[in-house]
Amino acid sequence: MPAEAASKGGAVAGDVRVEWQDDPAVARVVIDRAGRRNALTLAMISELRDVFRDLASNTEIRAVILAGAGPDFCAGSDLDELEGARTEGVASEHARRVEDVLAAVEAHPVPVIAQVQGSAMGGGCQIVLACDLVVAAEDARLAIPSGRLGVVVGRESVERLVRSVGRVRAGAMLLAGRVCTGEEAAVWGLVSEAVAPAELEDRTIALARDVAALAPLSVRGAKIAIRLALAASSSESGTDGLAESFARVADAAFAGEDLAEGIRAFVERRAPVFGGRR
Numbered sequence: 001m002p003a004e005a006a007s008k009g010g011a012v013a014g015d016v017r018v019e020w021q022d023d024p025a026v027a028r029v030v031i032d033r034a035g036r037r038n039a040l041t042l043a044m045i046s047e048l049r050d051v052f053r054d055l056a057s058n059t060e061i062r063a064v065i066l067a068g069a070g071p072d073f074c075a076g077s078d079l080d081e082l083e084g085a086r087t088e089g090v091a092s093e094h095a096r097r098v099e100d101v102l103a104a105v106e107a108h109p110v111p112v113i114a115q116v117q118g119s120a121m122g123g124g125c126q127i128v129l130a131c132d133l134v135v136a137a138e139d140a141r142l143a144i145p146s147g148r149l150g151v152v153v154g155r156e157s158v159e160r161l162v163r164s165v166g167r168v169r170a171g172a173m174l175l176a177g178r179v180c181t182g183e184e185a186a187v188w189g190l191v192s193e194a195v196a197p198a199e200l201e202d203r204t205i206a207l208a209r210d211v212a213a214l215a216p217l218s219v220r221g222a223k224i225a226i227r228l229a230l231a232a233s234s235s236e237s238g239t240d241g242l243a244e245s246f247a248r249v250a251d252a253a254f255a256g257e258d259l260a261e262g263i264r265a266f267v268e269r270r271a272p273v274f275g276g277r278r
Contacts, residue, residue, distance in 0.1 A: 016047040018055070025062040025212040026205070027055055034070025039078040040123050042097060049101040052108050062212035062219070064108060065204055066131060067115040068124075073140070076122025079149075098123055099154050105130040106227070109220055111211050115204040116140045116182065117197060126153070129160040132223060133211075134191035135204045136182035142190060143179040163230060164189050215262060215274040217253035224249060 015038075019028040029051055031038045040048075055061060068074050082094065105112050105127065114120075114128045116136040125144050128134055136142070144161070146153045153174065162170045165188045172178040186194040195203045211219060228242050253259060258274045265272035 014047045015044045016051055018051060023209065023212065024060050026065065026208045027058070027061050028065045028067060030067050030069055031074055032069040036078065037072040037075035037119060038068040038070070038124070039075045041078045041081050042094060045097045045101050049104045052101070052104040056109055062110055062216050063208040064110060064112045065115055065208050066105070066112055066127070068117070072118035073114070073116045073120040074124030074127060075119050076124050095154055098126070099156055102126060102130040102157065109223070111219065111223060113204060113208050113211070115200060116142070116191065117200055121145060126157045128191070129157060129164060133207060135200060135207060136185055136191040136194050137197040137200045138181065138183045138194045139197060140182035140185070141179050142182070142185050143177065144173055145177050146174060147177055215253070215258040215272070217249055217256060217258060221249040221253060
């Protein structure tokens with residue numbers, strides 16, 4: 001998808017689209033294949049990766065919501081296509097492309113907030129793990145049922161799961177096929193919070209606006225710092241680049257107008273209005 005289409009919020013050809021409502025600082029990426037429970041084909045995986053890469057160049061965006069159309073977030077990989085990948089000997093390419101999109105979500109410069117309803121299974125749950133914040137319906141169902149399909153989950157996704165819920169609970173999900181409700185996932189640390197299904201969209205939008213109201217460079221720096229902290233205990237490489245990015249953002253924030261605005265607003269006892277200016 002051309003970068004111009006993403007930056008203007010135009011409809012995307014295929015099964016992934018970008019929406020804006022009334023706030024140009026919050027983009028909404030929708031996986032839209034509701035008739036198949038938003039199961040991911042290779043084409044959709046590529047679309048999703050390209051959408052996130054293109055949105056990364058839009059400096060107006062301060063938060064991204066990632067949602068699924070219809071009653072489910074994402075049922076995982078399209079099993080018909082996965083069977084074809086197995087018989088054609090290209091299953092490893094399928095796994096590599098899934099990891100590409102997870103990396104694009106994780107490395108996105110602004111926070112990505114998953115809005116999870118219904119099922120988030122397999123690759124859908126892996127996408128949830130790559131997001132920065134997650135709001136789930138209390139009755140949502142999250143699982144990585146790799147053992148029921150005979151696949152091996154990518155090491156990076158396993159690391160994300162262990163960091164989120166710990167070794168024992170990760171074992172329950174991966175070794176015993178445990179399915180978590182949204183409520184349980186919030187207790188485990190798999191999602192940020194669980195809400196009544198009727199409140200899911202409003203709560204997710206409110207959280208995105210909370211993020212968007214903060215100083216953009218502060219938020220970007222915090223996201224990089226969190227990734228650096230996690231990388232220190234994982235197999236992730238390229239931490240030198242992350243450290244350099246963090247230093248650049250921190251220097252820009254300390255020299256920027258938003259710091260001055262934050263101080264003035266604190267003294268004047270009012271809400272700050274941040275422009276993200278260096």
